[in-house]
Amino acid sequence: MHLENIILQIKQRREELQITQETLAEIAEVGLRTLKQFESGKGNPTLQTITKISEVLGMELKLQIKPLNQIK
Amino acid sequence: MHLENIILQIKQRREELQITQETLAEIAEVGLRTLKQFESGKGNPTLQTITKISEVLGMELKLQIKPLNQIK
DNA sequence: TTTCTAAGTGCATTATATGGCTCTATTTTG
C-alpha cells in the first residue's frame, strides 16, 4: 500500500538525521508510543500526528493528482 | 496552515468533478458526516479517511522534503 | 557473555474520530 511508503520515508529520514524515536517524539510533541506504533506500521494515525512528525523532519504532506500512467 | 491547502484541494477537486459530498462519501466509503467535517475544516481525520477520499478523486498523498526556500 | 541502548509490544485509560440522525442554512433549479 501507499501508506508503507510514507512510513518508510519517515523512518529513513529519521535515521538519516540520526534521531531516535524518543527524541523525535519529544520534539514533535507526540507520544513515544504513538510514534513507535506508526513506524512499526500498526496504526492509522491522524493527519495531525503525521504532520507534527513530518515537520520536525523537514518534510511535508502534499496532495497531488495521480499521474495517469500510474493506473495499476 | 498547511492542512487548509489539503482541504481546499479536496473540495476544489470534488467540485471540478461535480460530485456532491454525499456521492463522494458513498464511493469513498466514509461517513457523510466525516466528509462534511473534513471539508469544513473541523476534523483531524485519520490517514485512512484522507486516503480513501483522495483515491476516489484520483489524488494521492505524497510525503516530500520541504524545499529550503520555503522556510517562512 | 554482560551491559546498554533503541525499538517493539501488551494492557489500561483518556481523548477523539467516525458515523447516523436530525435540523438549519445556503445554493441551485424550475
Place this chain on the structure above:
DNA sequence: CAAAATAGAGCCATATAATGCACTTAGAAA
C-alpha cells in the same frame, strides 16, 4: 418566487487513536 438539492452543524453512541507504563526483543559495544 417556491421547491429541491446540497452543505454545515448539534447530539449521541461506538470505534479507535493517542498516550503512559512496564516489559520484551534486537542489536551494538564492552
